[in-house]
Amino acid sequence: MLDVRRMQVLRAVITSGSITSAARNLGYTPSAISQQLSTLEREAGVELLERVGRGVRPTPAGILLSEHAELLGTQLSKAEAALTELKEGRTGRLAIRYFATAGASLVPPAVAAVRREHPGIRLDLKLVEPDDPMPEVESGRADVAIVVFPRNTPPAKGVDVVHLLDDPYRAVLPKSHPLARKRVLDLAELADEPWVGVDWLPGSCRDILVNACGAAGFVPNFVVETEDYQTAQGFVAAGMGVSLIPELGLGTPHPGITVRKVRRPDPLRSIHAAIASHSRDQPAVRTLLAAMRTTMAISA
Incomplete structure (x- = not known):
């Protein structure tokens, strides 16, 4: 197999016109250059240079490899530049999964900050509900998921968890x-x-709702089951019953309801960012988390 570095040495000799000049330009000894060329000729199985007076000139095979060395050098430079862009967070993909109430309040301003500060990042956003967003990170399909704690099973290995806020439930x-x-x-x-x-x-x-009611000594009698908090508020306003809804889920409260704090116990859900360990130090992820905390500070 041909060695790209030796091909670059060959190109330096051809463009310099002699082994001595190439050695001086590259900072090597002439003997080191000669050894590199000898090895490359063995790899290629053909003569690459021929002596002409005190210099050398390339054979057709030497010209061919020199041209390809130039192309490979250009592509390598592009690859190194692209890798630097990726490592510094200026390019790449950031996959974020979330549930509805987080999507309404936390995710949009944070994503806007990422797009503003890292315009080269491709964003992959997906609402995961009623399913749990955590498996998206655990399986490698996502970099970040907004999830609720407490939960019955701990996160899988390779997932870091960062606390974002506590979202108290309110009586509606x-x-x-x-x-x-x-x-x-x-x-x-x-x-x-x-x-x-x-x-x-x-x-x-x-589990949070049912366990809170259990701690208060009763099992709630659900007469209506809904899939979203706004619809639940409508049923409450119509007199169908009462409910417990987390603050983030209240949005703009329905005009026909009253919202009150509860105690003994005072249930809350703890909202965290689950982050794939390999993504934790990405600049775009740091921007995302910082923007979420800023949003929470403003709304507090």
Whole structure:
């Protein structure tokens, strides 16, 4: 197999006109250059240079390899430049997975910051719901996923977890509900109420709600099951029941509901960024996390 570095030495000799001149230009001894050329000729199986007076001139095979050395040198320079761009975060792909309420509040301004500061990055954004976004990172399909804790299983090896914020749940009542007069509710006060459920599929969010009610001594009686928080607010406003909804899920609250803090217990979901370990130090990922924290600080 031909060695690219020796081909570059051959090109230097041909363009310099002699082994001595090439050695001086490259910072080698003439004997070292001669050894490189001898090895290259053995690899090629053909003579590459012939002596002419005190200099050398290339054979047709030498000219051929010299031309290819130039092309390979150009491509190598491009590859090294592209690799530098990638390592410094100016190019590449950043795959982000998220759930709906994070997508509405946290992800858009953070993605805008990445696009502004790293315009060469190709963004791959995908809403993953009702499924869990975590497997997207664990399987290597994504670099970052916005996920909810606590969860039943720890992240797989090769996934780093960074805490972003705690998102408390709020009691959501019809405006005409008698408990709407109170500023803070004990969760047990909602034990006998009909409930509007949102997170009807098994998962972290449903576990948080059901476990909080269990800690307050009851099992919620779900009379309506919905798939999103805005629809749940509509059912609550219509008097179908009460609900617990995390603050991020409230968005612009429905005009027909009242939102109150709850205690004993005060449930919350902890939102984290799950990051593939190999992506943790990418500049675009650092920008993404910093922008999310800025968004949270502004909205706090």
